[in-house]
Amino acid sequence: MSSTRSPSIAPWLAVGDAQKAVDYYKAAFGAVERYRLPADDGSLAVAQLSVGDAVFWVQTDRNASVARRGAESVRMILSVDDPDSVFEQAVAAGATAVAAIHEDYGWRTGRVTDPFGHDWEMSKQLTS
Secondary structure (H helix, E strand, C coil): CCCCCCCCCCCEEEEHHHHHHHHHHHHHHHCCCEEEEEECCCCCCEEEEEEECCEEEEECCCCCCHHHHHHCCCCCECCCHHHHHHHHHHHHHCCHHHHHEEEEECCEEEEECCCCCEEEEEEEEEEC
C-alpha cells in the first residue's frame, strides 16, 4: 500500500542569525523546532520550525538584513484561533506593530514586522 503526501509550501527565511530567529519564533509564536543543521563552526545554519501544522525554515545568511530586502514582496500569514494574543505575544517578544488587530473583509487580523525584517499577519476568518 502506497501513501500519498499532499503538496505543501514551506517558506524559507534568510536571517542574519538563525539561532536568534529560532529563539524569537519560539517566544513569539510558540514555534517548535523540528530539525536543525549546525554550521561547521557550531552555530546554527538551518532550522525547520512549526507552529501547529504550519512549517517554515530559517537559515543563517550573514548578508541578510532589513535594509537589503527592499520593498516588501512576501508576507507570512499565520492563521490562528486567537490572533489578538498571538499579536501581543509577538510584540512582547520584539516585533514592531505595523497594523493593530482589527476586523476587515471578514477577517480579524493584525500585522507585525519581526526583528529580522519579515512581516507576519496573524489572522482568523470570521464566521458570517
